[in-house]
Amino acid sequence: MWTQVVGKIRLQQTPLVNHWWNVPLYVTARGLTTSAMPFRERYFEIEFDFIDHQLLIECSDGASKTLALRPQSVADFYAEVMSALRELGIEIKIWTMPVEIPNPIRFEEDRVHAAYDAEYANRFWRALVKMDEVLKEFRACFIGKVSPVHFFWGSFDMAVTRFSGKPAPDRPDADLITREAYSHEVISHGFWPGNKDMEAAFYSYTTPEPVGLANTIAQGKILPAQTFYSSELKEFFLLYDDVRKSDSSEQALMDFCQTTYEAGANLANWDRVALER
Numbered sequence: 001m002w003t004q005v006v007g008k009i010r011l012q013q014t015p016l017v018n019h020w021w022n023v024p025l026y027v028t029a030r031g032l033t034t035s036a037m038p039f040r041e042r043y044f045e046i047e048f049d050f051i052d053h054q055l056l057i058e059c060s061d062g063a064s065k066t067l068a069l070r071p072q073s074v075a076d077f078y079a080e081v082m083s084a085l086r087e088l089g090i091e092i093k094i095w096t097m098p099v100e101i102p103n104p105i106r107f108e109e110d111r112v113h114a115a116y117d118a119e120y121a122n123r124f125w126r127a128l129v130k131m132d133e134v135l136k137e138f139r140a141c142f143i144g145k146v147s148p149v150h151f152f153w154g155s156f157d158m159a160v161t162r163f164s165g166k167p168a169p170d171r172p173d174a175d176l177i178t179r180e181a182y183s184h185e186v187i188s189h190g191f192w193p194g195n196k197d198m199e200a201a202f203y204s205y206t207t208p209e210p211v212g213l214a215n216t217i218a219q220g221k222i223l224p225a226q227t228f229y230s231s232e233l234k235e236f237f238l239l240y241d242d243v244r245k246s247d248s249s250e251q252a253l254m255d256f257c258q259t260t261y262e263a264g265a266n267l268a269n270w271d272r273v274a275l276e277r
Helices: 003-015 074-087 118-140 176-181 242-243 247-266
Strands: 031-033 038-039 042-049 054-061 064-068 150-154 158-165 182-194 201-207 227-230 237-241
Touching: 003 042, 003 074, 031 118, 042 176, 054 074, 064 074, 118 158, 118 182, 118 247, 182 247, 201 242, 201 247, 237 247, 242 247
Parallel strands: none
Antiparallel strands: 031 042, 038 042, 042 054, 054 064, 150 158, 158 182, 182 201, 201 237, 227 237
16 A cells, blocks of 8 residues: 555656556665655665555655655655655655555545554565566567566566567457557566455466467477466466465566567467567
8 A cells, every 4th residue: 555655746746757557666775665766856766665664655856765664654664755755845645545455445434444563564675676587587588668677566566567569459449558558469467466366466468368278288389387377367367376386486487477478479479589589
C-alpha cells in the first residue's frame, strides 16, 4: 500500500517517455526508488530504504526529508509523505484510490492496514535484488525495443518486456492502458508475489498468443521441468519455491526466461536474427 502512495507521485510527475503508462519503481542498493522526477525548476527522488527502514525524499537543490518506515496506518503514512513534500516546496495532488487490490480504501481513509515488518520488507527487497540481476542479464541479450527491469507498485510484480516491433491486433473492448500496453507484439517475463489462488511465481506470456504455445511444455522445450502452463491465464509459471530450492536459482530463472521466450518468439515468427545478439 505504501508503494502505491509513492508510485502515484511518480505517475503524476513523469513526462511522456515511450509509453506514458510506464511509471514503476526501480531496485536500488538499499531498496526501491522512483528515480529523478521533475518539479518546476528542480528534480526530486523518493527512495524506500529497506536497510535503515527510512523513506528518503531528496531534491536537486540539496533539500531533503527523511521519514521512518514503521508500523502505522496507510492514512498516517500518506499524510506524512504529503506533508514532507509540501515542506520541501513540492505541491502535488495524486489520485488516492489504490489499484489492483480487492476492496480498496482511499489512502487518507485507510486505518485498517497498519503493518510494517522490517525483517520481511528487507527479505523481500533482497529477493528482488537477485531477480533484478538475472532479468537485467536476460534483457541485455535483446537489441530490439525492450523495457527496463521495473517494479510495478500496483500488482507488485517485477517485469521486463520485449517487443517484436510489429503491431498487434486492435483491442477495441479493452481499457485505454491495456490498448496502449499491447498495441504491439510483446513477450513479457517477471515475478509476481501471488494471491489467495496462487503462491509466488515467475511468469511468462506472449501477446498475441501464437497457436501451439501451450504444447511446448509437452514437447520438452521449456525449462526448468517444474514449469507449467495456465490455459486460463495463458501464461507459463514457475513457482518461486522451485527456483529457490534449485541447485542454481540464477540458472533456473535464466533457463525459464530464455526457453519461454524462444517458444513464443519462434511460434510468433519474430525476426530473432535482427532482434538478438
